[in-house]
Amino acid sequence: MTRSVWKGPFVDGYLLKKAEAARASKRNEVIKIWSRRSTMLPQFVGLTFGVHNGHKFIPVLVTEDMIGHKFGEFAPTRTFYGHAADKKVQRGE
Amino acid sequence: MTEDRVCLGAIVGVHGIRGEVKVKSFSDNEKNLTRYGALSNERGDKTFRLKIVGRSKELLRVKIEGVDDRNTAEPLVGTGLYVSRDKLPSLAEEEFYHTDLIGLEARDKSGTVVGKVNALYNFGAGDLIEIKTPQGALEMLPFTKTYVPVINIKEQFIIVEMMQFAADGEGAENEG
Numbered sequence: 001m002t003r004s005v006w007k008g009p010f011v012d013g014y015l016l017k018k019a020e021a022a023r024a025s026k027r028n029e030v031i032k033i034w035s036r037r038s039t040m041l042p043q044f045v046g047l048t049f050g051v052h053n054g055h056k057f058i059p060v061l062v063t064e065d066m067i068g069h070k071f072g073e074f075a076p077t078r079t080f081y082g083h084a085a086d087k088k089v090q091r092g093e
Numbered sequence: 094m095t096e097d098r099v100c101l102g103a104i105v106g107v108h109g110i111r112g113e114v115k116v117k118s119f120s121d122n123e124k125n126l127t128r129y130g131a132l133s134n135e136r137g138d139k140t141f142r143l144k145i146v147g148r149s150k151e152l153l154r155v156k157i158e159g160v161d162d163r164n165t166a167e168p169l170v171g172t173g174l175y176v177s178r179d180k181l182p183s184l185a186e187e188e189f190y191h192t193d194l195i196g197l198e199a200r201d202k203s204g205t206v207v208g209k210v211n212a213l214y215n216f217g218a219g220d221l222i223e224i225k226t227p228q229g230a231l232e233m234l235p236f237t238k239t240y241v242p243v244i245n246i247k248e249q250f251i252i253v254e255m256m257q258f259a260a261d262g263e264g265a266e267n268e269g
Contacts, residue, residue, distance in 0.1 A: 018259065021259070022259050025259070027257075027259075028239065028257070029257050029258060029259040030256045030257065030258050030259065031258075031259050032258050032259070048235065050256065050258060056231065056232070056233065057233075057256075057258075058216065058221070058233055059218075059221060059233055059234065059235045059256060060218040061218060061219055061235055062218075063218075066217075066218065073217065074216050074217050074218040075216065076216055081212075082119065083100055083119035084099070084119075084190070084191035084192040084195055084213075085099060085100060085101050085102075085118075085119035085120045085121070085125075085191075085192075086099060086101065086120050086121065086125055086129075086176075086181050086190065086192075087120070087121050087190070087191045087213075088121070088184060088188050088189065088190055088191070089188070089189055089191065089194070089213050089215075089220040089222075089236055090187055090188050090189075090220065090236075091187040091188075091189070091220075091236055091237060091238060091241065091244070092219060092220070092235070092236065092237040092238070093237060093238055093239075
């Protein structure tokens, strides 16, 4: 069942303050967060969060496509050891 | 990986009595198993020409040239399927194979060794590179020019900028 629209998205209050402070500082710092349950808001776009997965911080750069998703979705708590095979990666800007 | 060869999959079972085998593909696109021509076993002394004939749940059903009955197929169970690294297609600029990056030495800007590349992941928020430090800790970095400015595959090293965390204010570990 989906969350009622009138409630608005859930975000832990301290997270907004941290995001504001990071944006104001204009430094390319990663914001450590433990709040996996918080929803990504438009004001988080462009910021990098270190989302705790239980034992370390997974870097999550928030993009427009991710608005409305929860932080925890991008920081899995279980490790999957796959094979490299012919998999590729693209280095971003 | 065995030297300059890449493991694309493994034979994990047999199917029926006509020598078909079940193969688990490790590739991003499982059809790549037949894309690079003949594959070989780990030691490189046997080659296999594969033809995908169907699926069996998450596995591929494959016919191997010269394997026509179940008795010939059964000893192959457990065999890894390797291809030479040279047979993989060349990549666009800023694209890298996982196999080329894993194991490279990670250095900081001053040249100090900070670890080795352990793995690469993508959890939906862009590619990440995992560095294993000499102490055994695993650190993840976004795979971007900011955090990985230099990649030198010839000399087997990358230069990384470790993540700088903003000072912890309120809220750390106090929710929930």
